[in-house]
Amino acid sequence: MDTRTGLPIVGMVGGGQLARMTHQAAIALGQSLHVLASSPDDGAALVAADVEIGSHTDIEALRQFAKACDVITFDHEHVPGDLIRALEADGVVVWPSSAALRIAQDKAAMRERLAELGAPMPRWRRVTTIDDVVAVAAETSWPVVLKATTGGYDGRGVWMVSSPVEAEAVMADVPSLIVEERVALRREVAALVARSPFGQVATYPIVETVQRDGICVEVIAPAPGLSADMALAAEELAIRIASELGVVGLLAVELFETADRFVVNELAMRPHNSGHWTIEGARTSQFEQHLRAVLDYPLGDTHITAPYVVMANILGGEPGGLKIDERIHHLMAAEPGVKIHMYGKAVRPGRKIGHVTALGDDLEATRASAARAAMWLQEGK
C-alpha cells in the first residue's frame, strides 16, 4: 500500500506504450503506476515517477520489483511462465495468473484450450512433421498459415505458405509451429472484455480492425454493419473465454468474421491496440478498466461516447521531411477535434509511435479525419 495515499500499488512489467497509457489512467484513480522497464527510454519510463530498470526475464529483478507492489500485471506477454509461477509461489498477486496467461503465450496451448471450450476456430494442427502441414492443406486448401507457437506479434511469427517446400523452409528456422487453415474472412473484428477476481465482467462494443502487412492500422467502433445478434454472440464468446480461462484484467479476442460466423484468431490478456479508441470513445478506457480489474474494483461503464469512434495507428515513416513537432502543428491545425497519443518513441519505419482517435456522427467523415491525422504524423503531409 502507498502510505502517502492509502491506496494499493499496481506494478506493470514492461515499459511500452501500454504501460504509458495505463499510467495516465492510474493518475486519475489516485495511483502512480510502478513500471519495470527494460530501458530508461521506454515510453512509460519517460513519464512515470516510479520506474525500475530491469529485465522481464530476470527473476531477481521481478522479485525486487514485486516487493513494492500490491499486484503485478503486464504490458506484454513475454515474461516466461516459470518466472510468473515463481512470483506466485512467493505469494505475489499476479493478474492475469500464470495459468491464464499461458494460453495467450502459447498458440498451441491456446488452440487446445479453446477446442476444449468448443470455441469456433480455424482447422489447425501442431506441426511435428511436414505431414501435419500437408494434412491441413488437404482438408482445406493451400495456402495455409504457419504460426510460431510463442513470441509473435504485429505480424511477426506468422507465415503464409503455398507449398510443402515453403513450409519446410519456415520449419527449418522455427522450432515450434502450428499450422492453420487460411480462413476465407470478410474482415477482422475484436471483442474486448474485462474480468475481475470477483468474477465481474464487462464487454466493450465489438470493433472492426483493419490490418496492413499484418499490423493493425485502423480500428472502427462499433464494427459497421454488424447485426445485434452477431455482436452479442462475439461478446458472449469473449466473456465465456475470459471466465473459463480465469482471466483477470483485459482479454482481447481477435476474430475473423466469415460469411456466417466468427472464428477465434488470437487472444491477448492486457490492454490491446484494438481498445485504444476507448480512451476518449468509451466512458471507461481500457486502461482504467484493466486497473479496476486487477485491483478488484467494480468495473466501469463501457458505453461508447459518440456514434462512431475511429482509431488510426501512427507508424514511423521514412527519415527526413518535417520534424515531428512541425507535423503535430499541422495535424492540430487541420483536425482540431482529433485526439493525439504519442508514445515517446524514437521514429523507426513501420514502428508504432502513436495513435490518433476521431469521434463523429458520420462514419466515413470520421474515418477520413483519423486517416488524415495519422498521415500528417506519419508522412508529414
Next chain:
Amino acid sequence: MDTRTGLPIVGMVGGGQLARMTHQAAIALGQSLHVLASSPDDGAALVAADVEIGSHTDIEALRQFAKACDVITFDHEHVPGDLIRALEADGVVVWPSSAALRIAQDKAAMRERLAELGAPMPRWRRVTTIDDVVAVAAETSWPVVLKATTGGYDGRGVWMVSSPVEAEAVMADVPSLIVEERVALRREVAALVARSPFGQVATYPIVETVQRDGICVEVIAPAPGLSADMALAAEELAIRIASELGVVGLLAVELFETADRFVVNELAMRPHNSGHWTIEGARTSQFEQHLRAVLDYPLGDTHITAPYVVMANILGGEPGGLKIDERIHHLMAAEPGVKIHMYGKAVRPGRKIGHVTALGDDLEATRASAARAAMWLQEGK
C-alpha cells in the same frame, strides 16, 4: 528540446493537482511535464518523471528549473512578479507573461485594468482609510466585501463586513485591501478561454459554479437556462480580456450573474477548477489546451461531449470511517459511469482531495450522480 522525442519541454512551477492533471495531458502529446514541486509528496511529484524540488520564491531554484525547459508556466499564481521578470530578462519563455499574470495576482491592478477596458464590475475602491469602505457602502449598501489584494484563494482573503468596526478589524490584520460592493447575484458562472502567442483563442461553454463557504463544490456545464445571447456575451468578454491583457494559456473569468448582466468577480490565468469538467466533458481538456497554448500549437476543439456535464469537488471529510480505498469501491459500484480524479493528497477536512465528473442527458440525474459519487468519497456513505 527533449532529444529523445524531438519535442519541446514544458515546465510547470508548482506541483499541485493542476500540474498533476496537466502531466496526464502532456503524456498524450508525447511530452513529460517538468514540475518544480515544493515537496516530493505534492500531487504532481508523485506521478511525474521529471520533478525538481524547490521553492517557487527562490530565484535560483527557478533559474535551475528553467534551464531544462523550453517554456515555463504555472500551477498557481504565487510566484512573485519580480522573479518572473528576472526569468524573462534571462530569456526564458514564460506564459502567461509577468505583465499578464500581474493582473491575476493583484486584485487592485485587476480592477484598474478591467476598468480601463470598460469591463462590467462591482463598484470598488482601494482601501487607504476606513472612508473608502464607508464610501462604497454609501454608494451601495452594507455589507460590503473586503478582499486582500494578493494571496487569496478558495474563499481565503475575502471578508464580508457589515459595519465600519468590522472593516477596521480586517484592516488591522491585512495591509493591502480593496473594497467591493456586495453584488446582488442570481448565481456565479465562469468563462474559460485559451489564447496562444500567435493570438488564436478558443472558448469553452459557459458553466455555472456552485460555491459553499467560498469554495467551489459543483460545476454544471453548460450553465442551465443561460440564453445564447448571454452565453455569447460572456465568451466575448473573456476573449476580450485575454486579448487585451495578452494572456497566453488559459484565462478563467469568474462572473456574477445579476438580473440583467454579468460582472467580473475574479480572474485566474491557469487551468481552473471551473474547467475540470473538460477532461471528459469537452473534446479537448483544459489541461491539453493550456499545453497547446503555451507551446503555440493550434488550439483544440472545445465542444462539449454530452448534453450535461457535472463536476463535483471532493473535500476531505472528518477522520474515521471507511478507508479511502473502500470508499472508491463503493463509489465505483454505485456509479460505474462517473469519472474519478484523485489528487494523491492526504485527507484534511475541507481540503480539495479530488473531483468526480458525471455526464448525462438529464440535468438533475447527472447532478445527482455527481453529488452521490462525491458523497461516497467525502463521507464514506
